[in-house]
Amino acid sequence: MKVAVIGAGIVGITTAWELARDGHEVTVFERRGAAAEESSFANAGVLAPGYVTPWAAPGMPRKVLGHLLSRHAPVKLRLPLSASELRWMWKWWRACRLETYLLNRARMQRLAFYSRERLHALTAERQLEYDRSSGYMVLLRAEKDAKMIEPGLQMLRDAGVKFHQMGSDEARKIEPALNPDTPFLGAVHLPDDEVANCRQFALLLKAEAQSLGVNFEFNRVVTHLDKAHAATLSIAGEAAPRHFDAVVLCAGVASSQLLRPLGINIPMAAVYGYSVSAPIREPVNAPRSALMDERYKVAVSRLGNRVRVAGSAEIGGSPAHKSSSSIQTLYKVLQDWFPGAANTSHAGASVQEWKGVRPMLPDGPPLLGASGRSGLWLNIGHGSSGWALSCGSARVVADLVTGKNPDIDIDGFGLGRLGP
Numbered sequence: 466m467k468v469a470v471i472g473a474g475i476v477g478i479t480t481a482w483e484l485a486r487d488g489h490e491v492t493v494f495e496r497r498g499a500a501a502e503e504s505s506f507a508n509a510g511v512l513a514p515g516y517v518t519p520w521a522a523p524g525m526p527r528k529v530l531g532h533l534l535s536r537h538a539p540v541k542l543r544l545p546l547s548a549s550e551l552r553w554m555w556k557w558w559r560a561c562r563l564e565t566y567l568l569n570r571a572r573m574q575r576l577a578f579y580s581r582e583r584l585h586a587l588t589a590e591r592q593l594e595y596d597r598s599s600g601y602m603v604l605l606r607a608e609k610d611a612k613m614i615e616p617g618l619q620m621l622r623d624a625g626v627k628f629h630q631m632g633s634d635e636a637r638k639i640e641p642a643l644n645p646d647t648p649f650l651g652a653v654h655l656p657d658d659e660v661a662n663c664r665q666f667a668l669l670l671k672a673e674a675q676s677l678g679v680n681f682e683f684n685r686v687v688t689h690l691d692k693a694h695a696a697t698l699s700i701a702g703e704a705a706p707r708h709f710d711a712v713v714l715c716a717g718v719a720s721s722q723l724l725r726p727l728g729i730n731i732p733m734a735a736v737y738g739y740s741v742s743a744p745i746r747e748p749v750n751a752p753r754s755a756l757m758d759e760r761y762k763v764a765v766s767r768l769g770n771r772v773r774v775a776g777s778a779e780i781g782g783s784p785a786h787k788s789s790s791s792i793q794t795l796y797k798v799l800q801d802w803f804p805g806a807a808n809t810s811h812a813g814a815s816v817q818e819w820k821g822v823r824p825m826l827p828d829g830p831p832l833l834g835a836s837g838r839s840g841l842w843l844n845i846g847h848g849s850s851g852w853a854l855s856c857g858s859a860r861v862v863a864d865l866v867t868g869k870n871p872d873i874d875i876d877g878f879g880l881g882r883l884g885p
Protein backbone atom coordinates (compact mmCIF):
# COMPACT_ATOMS: atom_id res chain seq x y z
CA MET A 466 0.00 0.00 0.00
CA LYS A 467 1.02 3.63 -0.47
CA VAL A 468 0.87 5.11 3.02
CA ALA A 469 1.39 8.71 4.17
CA VAL A 470 2.39 9.52 7.74
CA ILE A 471 1.73 13.08 8.94
CA GLY A 472 4.32 14.21 11.48
CA ALA A 473 7.93 13.22 12.12
CA GLY A 474 7.96 13.24 15.91
CA ILE A 475 8.76 10.06 17.82
CA VAL A 476 5.28 8.68 17.08
CA GLY A 477 5.44 9.38 13.33
CA ILE A 478 8.95 8.00 12.92
CA THR A 479 8.28 4.75 14.79
CA THR A 480 5.05 4.36 12.77
CA ALA A 481 6.81 4.96 9.45
CA TRP A 482 9.45 2.44 10.40
CA GLU A 483 6.94 -0.29 11.31
CA LEU A 484 4.88 0.33 8.16
CA ALA A 485 7.98 0.14 5.96
CA ARG A 486 8.97 -3.09 7.67
CA ASP A 487 5.59 -4.51 6.70
CA GLY A 488 6.42 -3.74 3.07
CA HIS A 489 4.42 -0.55 2.56
CA GLU A 490 5.61 2.37 0.47
CA VAL A 491 5.80 5.16 3.06
CA THR A 492 6.04 8.96 2.75
CA VAL A 493 6.34 11.12 5.87
CA PHE A 494 5.21 14.75 5.72
CA GLU A 495 6.67 17.09 8.32
CA ARG A 496 6.11 20.83 8.56
CA ARG A 497 9.46 21.46 10.27
CA GLY A 498 12.85 21.27 8.56
CA ALA A 499 13.93 18.21 10.57
CA ALA A 500 12.57 15.32 12.63
CA ALA A 501 11.69 15.51 16.34
CA GLU A 502 11.66 19.30 16.53
CA GLU A 503 8.46 19.67 18.57
CA SER A 504 7.24 17.61 21.58
CA SER A 505 9.87 14.91 21.01
CA PHE A 506 12.77 17.38 21.10
CA ALA A 507 13.94 17.57 24.73
CA ASN A 508 11.62 15.57 26.97
CA ALA A 509 12.78 14.00 30.24
CA GLY A 510 13.44 10.68 28.49
CA VAL A 511 12.00 8.56 31.30
CA LEU A 512 10.87 5.05 30.34
CA ALA A 513 9.08 3.74 33.42
CA PRO A 514 6.07 1.66 32.30
CA GLY A 515 4.84 1.16 35.87
CA TYR A 516 4.51 4.94 36.19
CA VAL A 517 2.68 5.43 32.90
CA THR A 518 -0.74 6.35 34.27
CA PRO A 519 -3.55 8.78 33.45
CA TRP A 520 -3.39 12.31 34.81
CA ALA A 521 -7.10 11.97 35.31
CA ALA A 522 -6.90 10.23 38.68
CA PRO A 523 -8.98 10.34 41.88
CA GLY A 524 -7.73 13.20 44.07
CA MET A 525 -6.04 15.06 41.18
CA PRO A 526 -8.59 17.91 40.96
CA ARG A 527 -7.98 18.69 44.63
CA LYS A 528 -4.19 18.60 44.11
CA VAL A 529 -4.39 20.91 41.09
CA LEU A 530 -6.54 23.41 42.98
CA GLY A 531 -4.29 23.16 46.04
CA HIS A 532 -1.23 24.09 43.96
CA LEU A 533 -2.77 27.09 42.24
CA LEU A 534 -1.07 29.73 44.35
CA SER A 535 2.23 28.05 45.09
CA ARG A 536 5.40 29.39 43.46
CA HIS A 537 6.98 26.01 42.59
CA ALA A 538 3.64 24.35 41.71
CA PRO A 539 4.03 21.30 39.46
CA VAL A 540 0.70 22.10 37.74
CA LYS A 541 -0.30 25.63 36.70
CA LEU A 542 -3.41 27.05 35.10
CA ARG A 543 -2.71 30.12 32.96
CA LEU A 544 -5.97 32.04 33.20
CA PRO A 545 -8.19 32.83 31.42
CA LEU A 546 -8.68 29.39 29.88
CA SER A 547 -10.27 29.19 26.41
CA ALA A 548 -13.67 27.59 25.88
CA SER A 549 -12.04 24.43 24.49
CA GLU A 550 -9.65 24.24 27.46
CA LEU A 551 -12.62 24.54 29.83
CA ARG A 552 -14.43 21.75 27.96
CA TRP A 553 -11.26 19.65 28.21
CA MET A 554 -11.03 20.31 31.98
CA TRP A 555 -14.63 19.19 32.39
CA LYS A 556 -13.95 15.89 30.55
CA TRP A 557 -10.73 15.45 32.53
CA TRP A 558 -12.58 15.99 35.82
CA ARG A 559 -15.16 13.37 34.81
CA ALA A 560 -12.40 10.89 33.91
CA CYS A 561 -10.95 11.23 37.44
CA ARG A 562 -13.63 8.82 38.73
CA LEU A 563 -12.04 5.72 40.23
CA GLU A 564 -13.54 3.16 37.86
CA THR A 565 -12.63 5.21 34.73
CA TYR A 566 -9.14 5.77 36.07
CA LEU A 567 -8.54 2.08 36.79
CA LEU A 568 -9.69 1.09 33.31
CA ASN A 569 -7.51 3.68 31.59
CA ARG A 570 -4.53 2.88 33.77
CA ALA A 571 -4.70 -0.79 32.82
CA ARG A 572 -4.85 0.16 29.13
CA MET A 573 -1.88 2.53 29.34
CA GLN A 574 0.26 0.08 31.25
CA ARG A 575 -0.48 -2.75 28.83
CA LEU A 576 0.73 -0.51 26.03
CA ALA A 577 3.73 0.81 28.01
CA PHE A 578 5.10 -2.65 28.85
CA TYR A 579 4.59 -3.80 25.26
CA SER A 580 6.28 -0.62 24.07
CA ARG A 581 9.33 -1.23 26.19
CA GLU A 582 9.62 -4.74 24.80
CA ARG A 583 9.43 -3.34 21.24
CA LEU A 584 11.97 -0.60 21.99
CA HIS A 585 14.47 -3.12 23.34
CA ALA A 586 13.92 -5.53 20.43
CA LEU A 587 14.34 -2.77 17.88
CA THR A 588 17.43 -1.35 19.60
CA ALA A 589 19.07 -4.79 19.65
CA GLU A 590 18.06 -5.72 16.12
CA ARG A 591 19.29 -2.48 14.51
CA GLN A 592 22.18 -2.07 16.99
CA LEU A 593 21.11 1.48 17.75
CA GLU A 594 23.38 3.45 20.05
CA TYR A 595 21.90 6.38 21.90
CA ASP A 596 22.34 7.93 25.33
CA ARG A 597 20.60 5.75 27.91
CA SER A 598 21.07 4.58 31.51
CA SER A 599 19.30 2.01 33.66
CA GLY A 600 17.40 2.63 36.85
CA TYR A 601 14.87 5.20 38.01
CA MET A 602 14.71 6.65 41.51
CA VAL A 603 11.81 8.51 43.09
CA LEU A 604 13.15 10.86 45.79
CA LEU A 605 11.05 11.46 48.89
CA ARG A 606 11.91 14.63 50.74
CA ALA A 607 9.68 13.98 53.76
CA GLU A 608 6.88 11.88 55.22
CA LYS A 609 4.22 13.74 53.27
CA ASP A 610 5.88 12.76 49.96
CA ALA A 611 6.04 9.14 51.09
CA LYS A 612 2.30 9.26 51.84
CA MET A 613 1.62 10.76 48.43
CA ILE A 614 3.27 7.88 46.57
CA GLU A 615 1.60 5.06 48.55
CA PRO A 616 -1.20 4.50 45.99
CA GLY A 617 1.43 4.50 43.25
CA LEU A 618 3.40 1.79 45.03
CA GLN A 619 0.32 -0.39 45.27
CA MET A 620 -0.07 0.11 41.54
CA LEU A 621 3.49 -1.09 40.95
CA ARG A 622 2.82 -4.16 43.11
CA ASP A 623 -0.35 -4.88 41.12
CA ALA A 624 1.59 -4.59 37.86
CA GLY A 625 4.38 -6.86 39.19
CA VAL A 626 7.01 -4.12 38.79
CA LYS A 627 10.25 -4.67 40.70
CA PHE A 628 11.02 -1.82 43.13
CA HIS A 629 12.89 -1.26 46.37
CA GLN A 630 11.97 1.18 49.12
CA MET A 631 15.02 2.52 50.89
CA GLY A 632 16.33 5.11 53.29
CA SER A 633 18.53 7.99 52.19
CA ASP A 634 21.82 6.18 52.99
CA GLU A 635 21.00 3.33 50.66
CA ALA A 636 19.76 5.73 47.98
CA ARG A 637 23.07 7.60 48.16
CA LYS A 638 24.91 4.34 47.42
CA ILE A 639 22.99 4.01 44.14
CA GLU A 640 23.29 7.71 43.30
CA PRO A 641 26.49 8.74 45.12
CA ALA A 642 26.44 12.32 43.81
CA LEU A 643 23.22 13.21 45.68
CA ASN A 644 23.93 16.41 47.59
CA PRO A 645 25.16 15.48 51.11
CA ASP A 646 23.69 18.76 52.39
CA THR A 647 20.13 18.00 51.28
CA PRO A 648 18.49 15.79 53.88
CA PHE A 649 15.72 13.51 52.66
CA LEU A 650 13.58 10.70 53.95
CA GLY A 651 14.31 8.03 51.39
CA ALA A 652 13.59 6.80 47.90
CA VAL A 653 11.96 4.18 45.75
CA HIS A 654 14.30 2.58 43.24
CA LEU A 655 13.11 0.80 40.10
CA PRO A 656 16.12 -1.05 38.71
CA ASP A 657 14.43 -2.20 35.47
CA ASP A 658 13.28 1.27 34.39
CA GLU A 659 15.49 3.55 32.38
CA VAL A 660 16.11 6.91 30.80
CA ALA A 661 17.02 7.39 27.15
CA ASN A 662 17.34 10.22 24.67
CA CYS A 663 14.11 10.32 22.66
CA ARG A 664 15.32 12.69 19.95
CA GLN A 665 18.54 10.76 19.36
CA PHE A 666 16.56 7.55 19.02
CA ALA A 667 14.12 9.25 16.63
CA LEU A 668 16.92 10.48 14.41
CA LEU A 669 18.60 7.06 14.35
CA LEU A 670 15.35 5.31 13.52
CA LYS A 671 14.63 7.89 10.82
CA ALA A 672 17.90 6.90 9.13
CA GLU A 673 16.95 3.21 9.47
CA ALA A 674 13.55 3.95 7.95
CA GLN A 675 15.20 5.76 5.05
CA SER A 676 17.32 2.68 4.45
CA LEU A 677 14.05 0.75 4.06
CA GLY A 678 12.90 3.27 1.46
CA VAL A 679 10.79 5.66 3.58
CA ASN A 680 10.64 9.06 1.92
CA PHE A 681 10.75 12.02 4.33
CA GLU A 682 9.41 15.29 2.97
CA PHE A 683 10.33 18.16 5.31
CA ASN A 684 8.97 21.71 5.25
CA ARG A 685 5.63 20.35 4.05
CA VAL A 686 2.54 21.56 5.91
CA VAL A 687 -0.45 19.29 5.44
CA THR A 688 -3.31 21.78 5.24
CA HIS A 689 -6.26 19.42 5.04
CA LEU A 690 -7.54 15.94 4.44
CA ASP A 691 -10.18 15.27 1.82
CA LYS A 692 -13.68 14.96 3.30
CA ALA A 693 -14.85 12.21 0.95
CA HIS A 694 -11.60 10.24 0.81
CA ALA A 695 -9.49 11.09 3.84
CA ALA A 696 -6.41 9.33 2.40
CA THR A 697 -6.07 12.22 -0.02
CA LEU A 698 -4.28 15.19 1.44
CA SER A 699 -3.32 18.70 0.46
CA ILE A 700 0.03 20.35 1.07
CA ALA A 701 0.50 24.12 1.43
CA GLY A 702 1.73 25.63 -1.82
CA GLU A 703 0.91 22.58 -3.96
CA ALA A 704 -1.91 22.87 -6.48
CA ALA A 705 -2.75 19.16 -6.75
CA PRO A 706 -3.71 16.98 -3.80
CA ARG A 707 -1.69 13.81 -3.08
CA HIS A 708 -3.44 10.44 -3.15
CA PHE A 709 -2.60 7.52 -0.88
CA ASP A 710 -4.20 4.21 0.08
CA ALA A 711 -3.91 5.12 3.75
CA VAL A 712 -2.89 8.10 5.89
CA VAL A 713 -1.71 7.78 9.49
CA LEU A 714 -2.11 10.96 11.51
CA CYS A 715 0.78 11.43 13.99
CA ALA A 716 0.73 15.23 14.19
CA GLY A 717 0.90 15.50 17.99
CA VAL A 718 -0.94 18.45 19.44
CA ALA A 719 -1.86 19.75 15.94
CA SER A 720 -3.84 16.60 15.11
CA SER A 721 -7.22 17.84 16.33
CA GLN A 722 -7.03 20.83 13.93
CA LEU A 723 -6.72 18.49 10.92
CA LEU A 724 -9.58 16.30 12.14
CA ARG A 725 -12.13 19.02 12.94
CA PRO A 726 -13.12 19.79 9.30
CA LEU A 727 -13.87 16.05 8.87
CA GLY A 728 -16.38 16.25 11.71
CA ILE A 729 -14.08 14.44 14.16
CA ASN A 730 -13.79 16.45 17.36
CA ILE A 731 -10.96 15.35 19.62
CA PRO A 732 -10.58 17.03 23.01
CA MET A 733 -6.82 17.57 22.90
CA ALA A 734 -5.16 20.02 25.26
CA ALA A 735 -1.70 21.50 24.96
CA VAL A 736 -0.11 20.89 28.36
CA TYR A 737 3.18 22.75 28.38
CA GLY A 738 6.34 21.72 30.19
CA TYR A 739 9.96 22.78 30.35
CA SER A 740 13.40 21.27 30.33
CA VAL A 741 16.89 22.56 30.89
CA SER A 742 19.80 20.59 29.44
CA ALA A 743 23.37 21.42 30.38
CA PRO A 744 26.76 19.80 29.85
CA ILE A 745 28.13 17.87 32.81
CA ARG A 746 30.93 19.76 34.50
CA GLU A 747 32.18 16.95 36.68
CA PRO A 748 30.88 13.39 36.11
CA VAL A 749 31.50 12.45 39.74
CA ASN A 750 28.93 15.08 40.78
CA ALA A 751 26.32 14.06 38.22
CA PRO A 752 23.41 11.61 38.45
CA ARG A 753 23.99 8.12 37.11
CA SER A 754 20.49 7.69 35.72
CA ALA A 755 17.04 9.29 36.14
CA LEU A 756 15.49 10.58 39.35
CA MET A 757 12.12 12.14 40.10
CA ASP A 758 11.69 14.72 42.84
CA GLU A 759 8.25 13.67 43.99
CA ARG A 760 7.50 16.97 45.74
CA TYR A 761 8.10 19.16 42.67
CA LYS A 762 7.39 16.50 40.02
CA VAL A 763 10.68 17.34 38.36
CA ALA A 764 12.85 14.71 36.68
CA VAL A 765 16.64 14.91 36.68
CA SER A 766 18.11 12.70 33.95
CA ARG A 767 21.58 11.72 32.89
CA LEU A 768 21.74 11.71 29.10
CA GLY A 769 25.29 10.92 28.07
CA ASN A 770 27.48 13.89 28.88
CA ARG A 771 24.51 16.13 29.69
CA VAL A 772 22.09 16.52 32.57
CA ARG A 773 18.47 17.27 31.75
CA VAL A 774 15.99 18.62 34.29
CA ALA A 775 12.35 18.55 33.19
CA GLY A 776 8.96 19.23 34.65
CA SER A 777 6.00 21.58 35.10
CA ALA A 778 2.57 21.27 33.56
CA GLU A 779 0.83 24.41 32.35
CA ILE A 780 -2.64 24.45 30.92
CA GLY A 781 -3.37 27.64 28.97
CA GLY A 782 -0.92 30.26 27.78
CA SER A 783 1.08 30.25 24.58
CA PRO A 784 3.99 28.17 23.29
CA ALA A 785 6.13 31.27 22.78
CA HIS A 786 5.95 32.63 26.33
CA LYS A 787 8.38 30.92 28.73
CA SER A 788 7.53 31.17 32.40
CA SER A 789 10.65 32.18 34.30
CA SER A 790 9.26 30.79 37.58
CA SER A 791 8.77 27.34 36.03
CA ILE A 792 12.33 27.39 34.71
CA GLN A 793 13.64 28.60 38.08
CA THR A 794 11.99 25.58 39.71
CA LEU A 795 14.06 23.30 37.45
CA TYR A 796 17.30 25.05 38.44
CA LYS A 797 16.29 24.90 42.09
CA VAL A 798 15.68 21.15 41.99
CA LEU A 799 18.98 20.54 40.19
CA GLN A 800 20.79 22.69 42.74
CA ASP A 801 19.09 20.90 45.65
CA TRP A 802 20.14 17.44 44.50
CA PHE A 803 23.20 17.76 42.26
CA PRO A 804 24.93 21.11 42.81
CA GLY A 805 27.98 21.45 40.63
CA ALA A 806 26.97 18.60 38.33
CA ALA A 807 26.32 20.74 35.32
CA ASN A 808 27.63 23.87 33.78
CA THR A 809 24.51 26.00 33.92
CA SER A 810 26.13 29.38 33.40
CA HIS A 811 24.55 31.15 30.46
CA ALA A 812 27.90 32.48 29.31
CA GLY A 813 28.24 29.58 26.88
CA ALA A 814 25.44 28.74 24.47
CA SER A 815 25.50 25.14 25.67
CA VAL A 816 22.62 25.44 28.16
CA GLN A 817 19.33 24.70 26.45
CA GLU A 818 16.06 25.92 27.96
CA TRP A 819 13.12 24.34 26.18
CA LYS A 820 9.35 24.72 26.36
CA GLY A 821 7.52 21.74 24.96
CA VAL A 822 3.97 20.57 24.78
CA ARG A 823 2.28 17.35 25.81
CA PRO A 824 -0.52 16.38 23.37
CA MET A 825 -2.97 15.46 26.12
CA LEU A 826 -6.34 13.76 25.92
CA PRO A 827 -8.52 14.26 28.99
CA ASP A 828 -8.61 10.63 30.11
CA GLY A 829 -5.12 9.17 29.46
CA PRO A 830 -4.62 6.52 26.76
CA PRO A 831 -3.71 7.61 23.23
CA LEU A 832 -6.04 7.08 20.28
CA LEU A 833 -4.82 4.23 18.11
CA GLY A 834 -6.49 2.87 15.00
CA ALA A 835 -9.39 3.67 12.72
CA SER A 836 -10.74 7.21 12.51
CA GLY A 837 -14.14 6.29 11.13
CA ARG A 838 -13.17 7.88 7.78
CA SER A 839 -12.02 5.56 5.02
CA GLY A 840 -8.23 5.33 4.75
CA LEU A 841 -7.49 7.56 7.76
CA TRP A 842 -5.80 6.09 10.85
CA LEU A 843 -4.87 7.71 14.14
CA ASN A 844 -1.79 7.49 16.37
CA ILE A 845 -2.27 10.56 18.57
CA GLY A 846 -2.73 11.92 22.09
CA HIS A 847 0.22 10.34 23.94
CA GLY A 848 0.32 13.09 26.57
CA SER A 849 3.14 12.90 29.08
CA SER A 850 4.28 9.42 27.99
CA GLY A 851 4.71 9.61 24.23
CA TRP A 852 8.29 8.36 24.29
CA ALA A 853 7.42 5.47 26.62
CA LEU A 854 4.40 4.52 24.46
CA SER A 855 5.77 5.17 20.98
CA CYS A 856 7.22 1.84 19.86
CA GLY A 857 4.19 -0.15 21.00
CA SER A 858 1.68 2.34 19.56
CA ALA A 859 3.48 2.25 16.21
CA ARG A 860 3.38 -1.54 16.02
CA VAL A 861 -0.31 -1.64 16.99
CA VAL A 862 -1.26 0.93 14.34
CA ALA A 863 0.89 -0.72 11.65
CA ASP A 864 -0.84 -4.03 12.42
CA LEU A 865 -4.26 -2.43 12.08
CA VAL A 866 -3.36 -0.68 8.80
CA THR A 867 -1.94 -3.94 7.45
CA GLY A 868 -5.04 -5.87 8.53
CA LYS A 869 -3.34 -7.97 11.23
CA ASN A 870 -4.38 -8.53 14.84
CA PRO A 871 -2.14 -6.52 17.21
CA ASP A 872 -0.16 -8.46 19.83
CA ILE A 873 -1.99 -6.72 22.69
CA ASP A 874 -5.65 -6.18 23.53
CA ILE A 875 -6.54 -2.78 22.06
CA ASP A 876 -9.91 -2.36 23.70
CA GLY A 877 -10.28 1.27 24.82
CA PHE A 878 -7.79 2.84 22.40
CA GLY A 879 -10.50 3.81 19.91
CA LEU A 880 -12.41 7.03 19.42
CA GLY A 881 -15.55 5.50 20.92
CA ARG A 882 -14.37 5.88 24.51
CA LEU A 883 -14.32 9.70 24.28
CA GLY A 884 -18.01 9.91 23.50
CA PRO A 885 -19.65 12.63 21.38
Ligand SMILES: Cc1cc2nc3c(=O)[nH]c(=O)nc-3n(C[C@H](O)[C@H](O)[C@H](O)COP(=O)(O)OP(=O)(O)OC[C@H]3O[C@@H](n4cnc5c(N)ncnc54)[C@H](O)[C@@H]3O)c2cc1C
Binds near residue numbers: 686687715
Ligand atom coordinates in the same frame (compact mmCIF):
# COMPACT_ATOMS: atom_id res chain seq x y z
C1 LIG B 1 8.62 18.71 29.59
C2 LIG B 1 8.19 17.38 28.99
C3 LIG B 1 8.72 16.20 29.52
C4 LIG B 1 8.33 14.96 28.99
N1 LIG B 1 8.89 13.82 29.50
C5 LIG B 1 8.55 12.61 28.98
C6 LIG B 1 9.15 11.42 29.50
O1 LIG B 1 9.99 11.46 30.40
N2 LIG B 1 8.75 10.23 28.96
C7 LIG B 1 7.82 10.16 27.97
O2 LIG B 1 7.48 9.05 27.56
N3 LIG B 1 7.25 11.27 27.46
C8 LIG B 1 7.58 12.50 27.93
N4 LIG B 1 7.02 13.64 27.45
C9 LIG B 1 5.96 13.52 26.41
C10 LIG B 1 6.52 13.27 25.02
O3 LIG B 1 7.55 14.18 24.75
C11 LIG B 1 5.38 13.42 23.97
O4 LIG B 1 4.28 12.64 24.34
C12 LIG B 1 5.85 12.94 22.60
O5 LIG B 1 7.02 13.61 22.21
C13 LIG B 1 4.75 13.15 21.55
O6 LIG B 1 5.25 12.73 20.30
P1 LIG B 1 4.48 12.99 18.94
O7 LIG B 1 5.29 12.39 17.86
O8 LIG B 1 3.06 12.60 19.11
O9 LIG B 1 4.45 14.59 18.81
P2 LIG B 1 5.58 15.61 18.13
O10 LIG B 1 6.92 15.17 18.58
O11 LIG B 1 5.11 16.94 18.44
O12 LIG B 1 5.42 15.26 16.62
C14 LIG B 1 4.34 15.72 15.83
C15 LIG B 1 4.95 16.25 14.54
O13 LIG B 1 3.89 16.57 13.63
C16 LIG B 1 4.27 17.70 12.90
N5 LIG B 1 3.07 18.31 12.35
C17 LIG B 1 2.02 18.81 13.04
N6 LIG B 1 1.07 19.28 12.19
C18 LIG B 1 1.54 19.07 10.94
C19 LIG B 1 1.02 19.34 9.67
N7 LIG B 1 -0.17 19.94 9.50
N8 LIG B 1 1.76 19.01 8.58
C20 LIG B 1 2.99 18.42 8.72
N9 LIG B 1 3.52 18.14 9.93
C21 LIG B 1 2.82 18.45 11.02
C22 LIG B 1 4.97 18.57 13.95
O14 LIG B 1 5.81 19.54 13.35
C23 LIG B 1 5.73 17.54 14.76
O15 LIG B 1 7.05 17.35 14.31
C24 LIG B 1 7.39 14.90 27.93
C25 LIG B 1 6.89 16.09 27.39
C26 LIG B 1 7.28 17.31 27.90
C27 LIG B 1 6.72 18.57 27.29
